[in-house]
Amino acid sequence: MNASEILTACCKDSLLLSTFALRHETEQNGISEAVIRNRFDRMLTVMETSAAEARQNPVRSVSGLTGGDAFLYEQYRSASLLGETVSLAVACALSCSEINASMGKIVACPTAGSCGIVPAAVLAVSSSKGLDREKQINALLCAGLVGQIIGEHACLAGAQGGCQAECGSASAMAAAAVVELLGGSPEQSFDAAAIAIKNSLGLVCDPVAGLVEIPCIKRNVGGVVNALSAADLALAGIHSRIPFDDTVDALNRVGRQLPTSLRETAMGGLATTAAGIQLAEQIKQ
Numbered sequence: 001m002n003a004s005e006i007l008t009a010c011c012k013d014s015l016l017l018s019t020f021a022l023r024h025e026t027e028q029n030g031i032s033e034a035v036i037r038n039r040f041d042r043m044l045t046v047m048e049t050s051a052a053e054a055r056q057n058p059v060r061s062v063s064g065l066t067g068g069d070a071f072l073y074e075q076y077r078s079a080s081l082l083g084e085t086v087s088l089a090v091a092c093a094l095s096c097s098e099i100n101a102s103m104g105k106i107v108a109c110p111t112a113g114s115c116g117i118v119p120a121a122v123l124a125v126s127s128s129k130g131l132d133r134e135k136q137i138n139a140l141l142c143a144g145l146v147g148q149i150i151g152e153h154a155c156l157a158g159a160q161g162g163c164q165a166e167c168g169s170a171s172a173m174a175a176a177a178v179v180e181l182l183g184g185s186p187e188q189s190f191d192a193a194a195i196a197i198k199n200s201l202g203l204v205c206d207p208v209a210g211l212v213e214i215p216c217i218k219r220n221v222g223g224v225v226n227a228l229s230a231a232d233l234a235l236a237g238i239h240s241r242i243p244f245d246d247t248v249d250a251l252n253r254v255g256r257q258l259p260t261s262l263r264e265t266a267m268g269g270l271a272t273t274a275a276g277i278q279l280a281e282q283i284k285q
């Protein structure tokens with residue numbers, strides 16, 4: 001299943017991507033639509049909690065390396081350069097990622113390291129536009145469908161394809177979801193997802209001390225801002241000259257070309273900077 005086939009099916013039967021995703025899931029796994037929606041509803045609740053928790057109270061990571069930034073940013077937010085929607089998304093992305101680093105409960109979407117991007121985009125846009133829970137669940141179904149295509153044709157793990165496969169995929173999922181949330185077409189959702197992938201291509205996985213903290217937490221911020229700008233372009237009617245399926249193919253090839261040192265081994269990139277090495281030493285002691 002690729003985006004091109006899905007767009008043909010959506011066009012033929014005038015389907016939203018979320019409707020296609022729901023039908024596909026029921027056919028593949030023999031689960032009723034009600035059960036699937038209920039599962040997504042529970043995931044949405046976990047997302048809401050993790051997106052709020054570290055904004056309300058400072059949360060430290062288990063290693064002690066990171067934490068407190070979601071709280072700090074929330075205090076500053078009224079002065080933000082980014083406006084209400086984007087600054088809320090930034091705060092939510094920080095919160096989910098800090099909850100993950102503190103071993104709290106998050107929804108891996110598609111992975112724990114990139115867990116802040118989809119919730120931040122969906123929750124911030126829904127909050128600023130006053131959108132209801134049903135629409136948010138549809139947006140998550142749409143995000144899941146995009147993630148499924150990337151997983152089938154490329155990969156979703158930093159160890160396999162670098163951070164482009166984690167934060168890049170999450171950004172594409174979020175971009176498509178926001179387009180659906182705001183009434184865009186399936187074609188616009190895939191345009192947004194393609195733009196988000198194009199802007200993430202080549203992003204390496206280089207976690208300091210091998211922990212999903214530095215640079216992961218802030219990459220979730222970059223991922224959600226990328227997603228929102230990609231969704232905005234698509235909603236304005238701007239197309240991606242490279243179709244989504246081709247961007248996934250590029251992501252797959254670039255991932256395979258990345259050296260092992262830049263695929264979650266902490267043997268390159270930021271992990272081997274002077275500061276990165278010093279932080280890793282600090283934890284050992």
Ligand code: SF4
Binds near residue numbers: 166206213216
């Ligand atoms: S840097 Fe690596 S571990 Fe961190 S979020 Fe990106 S892919 Fe995941």
